[in-house]
Each structure stands twice: as structure tokens, then as C-alpha cells.
Amino acid sequence: MKILHLSTWEERCGIATYTRQLVDALNGLGIENEVYPVNRVKLSYASLKEIEDHYLAFCERAHEFDLIHIQHEHGFFHGSYPFNVSIKIFNLILSNLKKTRKPVLVTFHTDPAFLNIEAAPVEVDSGEVASVGASTVSVAPGLKDKLIAAIRKKVAQLRWNINISKFFKKDSLFTAISHSKKSRLQLVKSGFDVGAIKILVHAFPERDTDFQEEDICSIKKEIGLPRESIVLSIFGFVSKYKGYEVAIKALSNLPSDFVLAIIGGPHPEAKEKALDDVFRTIEILSLEEPEIAKRVFITGYVETEELNKFHRATDICLAPYLPSSISASGALTWALTSGKPVVASNIPAFRELNQKANCLRLFQPTAHRELAWHVQRLTRDKHEQQALVKNAAAYVQAHSWRTTAKDTYSLYKAALEKR
Template identity: 25%
Template sequence: MKPKANISEFRRALMRVVLLTPWDQKCGNAEYSKHLVTGFSDEVEIFPIDLPNLMGTRRSFGDKYKLHKDFRRILQKINEIDPDIVHIQHEFVFFGSGTSRSCVNFDWFTKRLRHPFVVTMHTLPVKLLNPDKRKLLRRIDPRRLISRFHLIRAMERARGVILHSQSTQRVLMQATKSLSDKISVCPLPIGKVEGTSAGIYTKQASDVWLTIIGFVSRYKGHLSAVELLSHLPNNFKLVIAGGFHPKEGNPEAYWSSILSKADQLNLSDRILFTDFIKTKAEQSYYMERTDAFLLPYQEVGQSGSAVLADCMAYNVPIITSDAMSMIVYRTESDTCFSSSILFSSTQESYRQTDAQREVFDFSLAASQLERLFAAMQDQNSVQRKHRKTVQTRFSLEETCSRHLRIYNDVLGGKASGRN
């Protein structure tokens, strides 16, 4: 007679993965992680653990000790689960309210992590890792050198470092050669946002909707989108589908600057604000009706963009800036025209003076946009073919397969680096 299977032994036969991200909070990182989890097969058992998110918080006396207490609780949970591998979805605000403190805390945390781990670096600060050689004071700044040391040492403890683009891979390789055999490039997965829901706006037959999806944050370049709208016909509408990030400091100031620009250009009847998108179904409503997506992002060191990944699932023009995170899917010969760069990542930089910002020809961008509409409607155009290739090559299934290979390489004692 065949003995009954022991349920606990069966569950232990699965690969046990602890996933560290702000799982229980409103956060793009957490949304990405939840999307990723849906694509894993039955071979993996996922244990999400909520990380703190210190975005928008101010430092105060005792913060370090409170945070370390939280991290000790997380480490205890990990030890209780006893996973095969820990996967850290890293953002600097998860480990400290400032970059310097975050790097030190990340080093402190990984030193005490007793299980094999991989880390996905969603953002890499270029100026911290590879400052401009012409700026001597920045290069020898003790705070920068200390932060850089702690950040690299923490990543060296990882069995694998996952990045979303070849651009950020080059940034990290220029900073240190010690991670060369650990780095894997794994772009964010592409897939349509599912669901049906009514939005607060109804699209008229003659309307052309240009949409910016996601939180209204400074680096997303809404002012450039408003400027572009002023050079387009009156039936073009700008849909700003999102609200303030719940943890961004002083978001009203940026919101006010968008309204001011719209007032100056007399565009108040052509800009549609949806406020905070509460559900995936509501997000789907606007994405399904969009004629072109706008992503005029500023360069902030992002390794990839979940918003760009969502937009890639649709067969309409995607207009981006030249920021590193915007060319993730354009590095191969059969995908390089899957989106189009019509914005500059320095045009609206809130970290630069007016004299440093690049002069940009919005009227030229407007004329190019109208040509892109025709190209994306043609099934045989290069743009349409490249978009289809991206949708297949970077599907959720393919992305999860890449992660599983990395996990298996780590557990097998091999170097995890692969592209």
C-alpha cells in the first residue's frame, strides 16, 4: 500500500522564496512584485514580507534605531520561514530617508541576512557610482565615497544582482568589476492591464487622447506634455491618469505648476485630470482608449519603468524621453523602433537652472507624432513589427522563466549573471 504523502514534506519540495517589498502599501515596486508573482509556476512558493517605505519622511532623532528594530523583525520572519532564497526588491527609500543613510542600512541588513539572496536594483544613482570626472569635489566628497562603499559591499554579498536595462548594467560595471559575474539583465514584463470599469471621462468620436499613466511626480515631465499639447490640433486631449504619490513631499507645488502652465497656454478645456486611479480596471479603461502614451521622464537613474512595460502591451505610439529607463526594450535590432524618443530628459529637469536646460522644439515633436500614428496603424511598418516582437520576448511568462533560472543558478552555486 502506497503511504500517504506528508503535506509539509510536499510543500518543502517547492522552492521557497521570500520576497521583500512594501507589499501592503501603495507603491509601484509592490505592484510590480505582485504582477511578477502571478507568473510563477507551481514550482515556487512565495512568501512576501512588507518592507518599510520612507519616501517623504523626515529624519528625526532615533530613526536609525527604530529602523534597525524593524529590520530585525524582518530578519526574524525570514529565519522562521527558512526559505531557499530571499529576493530583495530594492529602492533606496526602503532602507533610509536619504541616499547616504539608505546605503549604510542596506549594508547593515545584508550583513545579517543568513540566507542566500538576490537583489533587484530598480534605481542606480549614476552620480553616486560614477560622478562626472570634471567635478573633483564631488568625486572626493567623503559622504559620496562612504555611501558608494556601503552600497557596493551590500551588492557583493548577493548571489545575484538583477537590473532592468543594459544601460544600468554599464553604469554598475563602470563602478566596480567585482559584480560582473553576478549581474543579470531582466526587463520588466509586458502585459495588458486587465479589467473593465467606467472612467469619469467619456471619449468623443473626434477626440485623440494622449495619456500619461501613473503617479503625478516631478520627474515624469508633465510640463513637457502640456507644452506639446499646445502645438497640436484642438481635438487632441491630454489625459493625466493618476494622482499624487501618497508619500511624496509637497506634491501640491508640482500640481500647481502643471495648472499654471495649462492656464498660461489656455489649455484648461483640453487637459483631463482623473485623480488617483483606484483599481486596475479603471487604469485599463483609460489605457484601452488611449491613442498615444506620453512618457517624458527625467533622468533619475531608474533601471526600468513599470509604466512603460504596461504601455508596450498596446499597439499605439509610445512617446518617451531619452532617459535610461525609456530605452530598455530598444537595445536589439528587431525591437529598436518599438517606441519613439521625442522628448529630452533634461528639458524639464527640476534639478537644473533654466540656463542648463536643453532647448527643445515642441512644434517639430508635434509633427513627428502625427506621422507615428500612421506608422502604428500599418501592420507592416517597422514600428508595429518591433512592438509585436517586444510583446512576445518580454512577456510575463518569459520574465518569470528568467527569474527561475537565476534562482536555480544561485541555489546550484553557479554565477547567476546572464542577459
């Protein structure tokens, strides 16, 4: 069986890592794999015609393979052009793959983006409202902004239905893969047939656990953390939706021996100012609590060996994500394989995971005081810590990449039987 994959590849990208782990596991089953790389840096300098040609070349290669597997993230397809171009290019890909009469599987790593179009808060000069220790504040959008957002959402949904949803019908050669029941429902709401969607849980990395036996005090000293500190950590690319502001505000509500390690740096292709927002939050809180800056440690990008050291030094992993369109979190899979308990926000993807595995202590998104309360309770409750870690280990073992590769292979065989 020969599979052609479309994905980011061999770069600092969560989906590139996901694809590498999937391909390695499929290779172990004797499946022949080739990856057609999505080079986001190159495409960001490409004209629309060049982007189209890049993906048409991929479609031409598809004739040589038994099946095509696409990793979908909206940002892969529009280069430096607006979001609607992503839909146009993805339609171009699906239309040309349909002509090959080859089965096509698409793993959707985020829900259709238009489902989250809302009127954004408006930033105004803080002098126009109460003094809040910042130059600007956000106020709720007005009726006009909400109306415009609703129209944009409807137009985007119509564009998606016309260009994308039509391919994913029960008896077609196109199959959608989602990581959760919540994301499956979002795809159904976007126009996909129920019978064209399969659920594959996001797999977990297989980590060498030797790091969990190293002396914690020595590790803390080596990586520059206070010896007697209680370490909270967040791992992954620094993105706004991961809730760093929530974590830092929670830290300010915790005793001074608690510290926060932000393990990671900005994504190379990120256009947001997430890391700058982290510094801004620290600056604002420092006006009332000058010592807060000394309690936050930011590593920048780290390799696995360095991550292992920080996870060994960690007491509790945090995943304080804001509501977003993610179907799963690669960063959370690393937290759950760390051997440490995890406190996460109660967003749909994490809530669904916890319903199955009971491996997280959940708090309401953005509720920093509640997060601080949960952290303190969990710090004192060694029994719950052990239970969360044990439950996480069992769930991780049941959803390894080897298991996921076998499940993926079953989907491949089922898709080929449709021909």
C-alpha cells in the same frame, strides 16, 4: 524551494505591483514564497533604532528560507532620515544576511542615486531677469555650487563602495539584478563585479484585451473626453521625472482637437509637488492660450478597469520622461500593452528597449516642440502606428511574467549552487 522576499506589498506602489506579479508567477512554478513587507508609512514615523530592528527581524527570518530576494529602492530603507541612512541600513541588512550563508538576490529598480548628484539650478525672482510670466525662474548653478555637488557625489560614491559594493563580488552569495544593460554598467561603475550582475528585463502585465474592441466614441463620452478629440495619454503615479510639463507644452503646439489625459495621481508617499507643478504649468500657458486648461484632463488614481477605458480612448500614449536614474518603467509596460502606439523620450532605458523591440517613436528629452512634431507625424501615419503596436505586442509576449518567473527561477538555482 522557499523564498523570502523584501518589498513594499499590497499598497499603491509600482514595486509592490511588480513583486505581486513576480510572486504570483513564481507560485505557478511551485515555488513557496513569503513577503516581508516594507511599510513605508510606518517606517516614516520610526526612530533609527526602530528601523534597524525592523530589518534585523527580517534578517532573522531569513534563516528559515533557502534564498532571499530583495527589491531595492533607496527610499525603502531610511524612513524620514537622510539618504545616507539608506546606505547604512542596507549595509546592516546585507551584513546580517551574509552571516546566514544564504544566497541573496537584489533587484535594483533605480541606479545608485549618487550618480545623479548635480548642482541644481538656482531659483531667482523673475524681476531680477527678463519678464517671463512667472514669479521665479531657474538660472544655471555657479562654480561654487558645481564644486559642492562634485564633493557630495564623491563622498556618496565612497560611502556606497565601502558599505554596499563590497558584497557583490563574482564568487560571493550576493547577486545583483538589473533591468537593462545601461543599469548594469552603472552598477559596475559603482564598484560591483561584472560577474555578480545579471540582467532581467522588466516583465509586462498580461492584460485582458477585450477593452480594445469597445466603441471609442462611447468610451470617450463615458469618461468625459471630447468625442472628436485626438487623445494623448500618460499613465502612472504623477512624478516630476515623467515630464508632464514637456507634454503640456507640446500640447500647446498642437491643434485644438488634441487633448492630454493624465491618468493617475501622486504617489501616496511622494514628497514632491509634481501635481502642483502640472497645475502651475497649465496656469502659465493659460496666460497666452486660455483654452489649454480645457484640453488637459487629470483623473487621479484609477483602477485597472478605468485605465482600460482611457487606453481605449487614447490615440497615442506618451512617456516624455526626463533624464533620471530609473532602470525601467512599470508605467511604460502598461502603455506598451495598451494596443496604442507610444512616443517616448530618448532616455537610456527607453533607447535600449527600442534597440531591441523597435516599438517606440523617440524624441529628445525636454524637447516639447519635437514631441509635438512626432505626435503629428505619427497621427497621420497609420502604417507606422500599426507597426509600433505589432512590435510592442511581440516584445510583450516574449517578456511575460511567466517567462520572467522562469528566468528568475534559473537565477535562484544558480545562486543555490554557489553554496
